[in-house]
Amino acid sequence: MSNVLTARDLEEIIAKGGDPNAAAKDAVLTPSARDTLRDYANAQRKAVRAGSGENAAPTAPTGPLNSKSPKAELEAFFNSPYAHSLKEQICEMGHRLWKRAYVDGNGGNMAIRVGDDIAICTPTLVSKGSLKPSDMCLVDFEGNQLLGTKKRTSEILMHLQMMKRQPKAVATCHCHPPYATAFAVANIAPPTCMLPEYEVFCSVGVAPYRTPGSPDMGKLVAELTDQYNTILMANHGVVTWSHNNIEEAYWRMEIIEAYCRTIVVAGQLGKPINTFSGPQMKELLNIKQSLGFVDPRFGMKECELCDSDEWRPGASCAIPPKPEATVGYDEEAEKTVQAITDQILSQMK
Numbered sequence: 001m002s003n004v005l006t007a008r009d010l011e012e013i014i015a016k017g018g019d020p021n022a023a024a025k026d027a028v029l030t031p032s033a034r035d036t037l038r039d040y041a042n043a044q045r046k047a048v049r050a051g052s053g054e055n056a057a058p059t060a061p062t063g064p065l066n067s068k069s070p071k072a073e074l075e076a077f078f079n080s081p082y083a084h085s086l087k088e089q090i091c092e093m094g095h096r097l098w099k100r101a102y103v104d105g106n107g108g109n110m111a112i113r114v115g116d117d118i119a120i121c122t123p124t125l126v127s128k129g130s131l132k133p134s135d136m137c138l139v140d141f142e143g144n145q146l147l148g149t150k151k152r153t154s155e156i157l158m159h160l161q162m163m164k165r166q167p168k169a170v171a172t173c174h175c176h177p178p179y180a181t182a183f184a185v186a187n188i189a190p191p192t193c194m195l196p197e198y199e200v201f202c203s204v205g206v207a208p209y210r211t212p213g214s215p216d217m218g219k220l221v222a223e224l225t226d227q228y229n230t231i232l233m234a235n236h237g238v239v240t241w242s243h244n245n246i247e248e249a250y251w252r253m254e255i256i257e258a259y260c261r262t263i264v265v266a267g268q269l270g271k272p273i274n275t276f277s278g279p280q281m282k283e284l285l286n287i288k289q290s291l292g293f294v295d296p297r298f299g300m301k302e303c304e305l306c307d308s309d310e311w312r313p314g315a316s317c318a319i320p321p322k323p324e325a326t327v328g329y330d331e332e333a334e335k336t337v338q339a340i341t342d343q344i345l346s347q348m349k
């Protein structure tokens with residue numbers, strides 16, 4: 001038996017932050033209620049178009065969903081203006097990845113957590129340059145596809161394992177940007193302490209090679225998400241995560257790629273590369289911490305941050321030796337310094 005909903009009923013639901021579409025699904029609507037529903041959809045679409053940031057996106061229409069939610073609720077969510085705005089964001093990031101040549105063929109994939117154990121993700125075998133919102137899939141955290149007409153990406157397990165391991169991860173982005181991937185092929189994290197943007201936004205770890213899409217690959221990457229938000233996958237590419245939104249996960253790609261490219265060029269200039277001092281680096285890490293990003297270097301001493309060519313865990317401080325330890329050793333030098341000082345003083349008189 002279906003109930004009748006008026007415009008006023010729907011307005012009340014909207015005012016309370018509920019989803020009028022979900023309420024209207026099995027109800028009989030009055031003509032004015034139908035107008036209210038249409039106005040709501042238009043307003044939501046306008047909000048999405050008005051800005052690109054997360055603030056402009058419509059809010060989630062229902063409470064937290066999960067893989068056990070009724071199919072009708074999942075469908076209502078998946079077809080809601082809110083879900084549509086997330087799909088559009090993924091498409092926009094896909095287009096940027098393709099234009100910047102960070103992906104090749106059908107490479108690269110992205111996911112956004114949208115409930116306790118569900119995520120919207122990109123499909124397999126579609127170029128990121130031609131992604132459409134209607135291509136997107138809804139999956140549970142085991143990788144089972146719940147909704148969407150195209151088949152989900154074959155690398156989804158890695159994204160889901162990252163989200164399972166790192167509860168803060170709401171969005172993940174994977175691609176193959178050439179300079180950063182070159183470091184991944186060489187199996188080295190880029191040296192640190194050179195550019196502020198990179199130090200604030202990226203914390204870079206390296207995961208060993210495993211077959212793309214295999215549970216083992218996902219496990220090795222996921223283990224690094226406690227301390228790193230940007231992971232070089234050896235002989236493969238890069239994957240990033242964000243606790244804010246998919247655009248920030250994408251930004252990390254631009255930042256690590258620009259950084260890797262810059263240090264490759266800087267290395268060819270024939271001049272020694274300057275790095276930050278410990279206190280300078282500490283200041284950047286303070287900013288990073290205030291932004292809620294992860295980094296294994298929080299809490300380390302200033303002298304541990306940039307004294308080695310390449311930051312490594314447990315690097316010891318290069319504190320200058322104490323004067324007492326060198327007194328006997330430098331007796332001759334002391335005498336010479338004293339003689340020169342006396343000479344200067346006598347000349348000044």
Ligand SMILES: [Zn+2]
Pocket residue numbers: 107108155174175176212236237
């Ligand atoms: Zn890949």
